Amino acid sequence: MKKTLYTLLLAASLLPLGAAAQSITRLNPTNWWVGMKHNTVQVLVYGPQAGTLTYTVNYPGVKLVKTNTVENPNYAFLDLIIAPTAKPGQVALVGKKGAKTVTQNWELKARDNAVKAQGVTQADFIYLAMPDRFANGDPSNDKFADMADPSSDRAQPFLRHGGDLQGASQHLDYLKELGVTAVWFTPVIENNQGLTDEGGAKRSAYHGYGFTDHYTVDKRLGGNAAYKAFVQKAHGMGLKVVQDAVYNHIGNNHWFIQDLPMKSWLHQWPTYTNTSYRQQPITDPHAAQIDRRVTLDGWFVPFLPDLNQQNPYVANFLIQHALWTVENFGVDAWRIDTYMYNDQPFMNRCNAALLQEYPKIHIFGESSVTSIVDQAYYVRNKIDFPFKSNQPGGLDFVLENAMLAGLKEVGTPGATGWDNGAQRVYQALAQDAVYQDPTKLVTFIDNHDHNRFLSEVGEDVAKYKMGLTWLLTTRGIPSMYYGTEILMKNFKDPSDAEVRRDFPGGFPGDQQNKFTAAGRTEAENDAFRFVSTLANYRRTHPVLSSGQLMQYLPENGQYVYFRYADAGTVMVASNTTDKAASLPTARFSERMAGFTKARNVLTGETISDLKTLQLPAKTALVLELMK
16 A cells, blocks of 8 residues: 555656646635734645746735746745735735636735633643544534545444534533643644555544645534634633644645645655654764654655655745634644654744744644653753754653653552652653753643553552642643543553543433533542642642742652742652651751641641651642641
């Protein structure tokens, strides 16, 4: 299949259309706004022989600087400058060839005053969900006969299940109760992809990572209007929205893959070449160039063509789409898929454009690496790398790995806490000096590509609670995968579908509704209350969102750290052993001096004597210190 698809793309690219009549069928971006700092826009014009036309623009405040033609005569790229004096309206793009005249309107809009690009910070708690698997509010949009994948069947784990934005919108109150402050969906952009054959199973693109039209939200999720309505409703309830962006690749059904603008639009190889998925060649000073090239320019998978961001037209297309998305939908933060596989100078250029237009927006990319050095490379850092990234934040895979590895050792008989357990977390955080600002990293303990957290810790609820305590009280911006709060479990083996099951109660006909306390078991309600208590405490207590972190070397299986600020001090004391323990606190006088009592955040209990704390086995206490 790999060779067949790749050969097909090469053969299909740049096919002449002969003497087809000139016309314009598509403009990207679909519109722009007056008053944007980014006022130089390159409009992609597409249609039969559209690149053979001579273009003019006659609109006050809009100047056509240059018409760019490329290998494929069906494309033209118009460089426009929009003056500050330009008014909203319809800009007529007029193309002529001989006696033939083609006119297509391109809209300039007025910017609205809607809330947008608020960013996310340590004060936030992000909830990651897959819209197709979260809730179905409109069964009428579950499937469409005119799409490449016309199926929807909840009985089939690899097919679409019908979840949509309207369904998610109906459960925002549930997220508020949980203590969530920001919602992150896997991509909502159209994935008009056919089924792929992987491992003998037919799979749909319900995950959203194979775009087929950048300017269209998938109509099976409700379309552009539903996404805008969702963002507006979320903002009205005090919730932020994180957009999941993909620059590295697109779906093989993307409209411009069917008729490539130019061969260099994609990373081309003599024969199909997959990325090695290896991080090391990028930061290795001794790496061979071919290894670097395979990592960066190899395709992620055969059905996701790899975009060449060194092509200036590709770069402009992606940057403008990012700006258009924030302005059009009003999203607040920008998560970037497969960050490490992108051309990094391009990423800096795109990040800079977003931050110039929206100074508060937060950008955090996915670089699935295993070392601090590699993770630091992709964010603002203090290491003398030849290339310096300007990305403000990133997903903290190193800390996730440390927490999971440490939790697997929690409760091991004879564990010391230094050679086992929390020392891994301590060591990961102890290297924060490499980052310009580690508090901008997004921390997590599970996601849609990993085993579910509860299964990772052997369904041990004590370990589950300890891990979530660390997640919600240490530095960084915490993110949690949907269903973790109700003890959803499973492993990726035999398939990703096992960790992407539907949220019970989100779909018509569900026998159980886990969105309500009445529909949850006692154990599920206990887990929900645990997460909600910590998350809401974090939301209302600035010490966890803006306080500094001080951690102490783990000793005797006990790991202690503090979050402190003028607003107060919170102590987190973890007993990673399988036995109850006493914790003398004299060692922590640097942070505990002047405090005489504490309130247990999770139980409400007041502790009046802080000289020695009693720590149950496999438990993390969260104590608000008081004078």
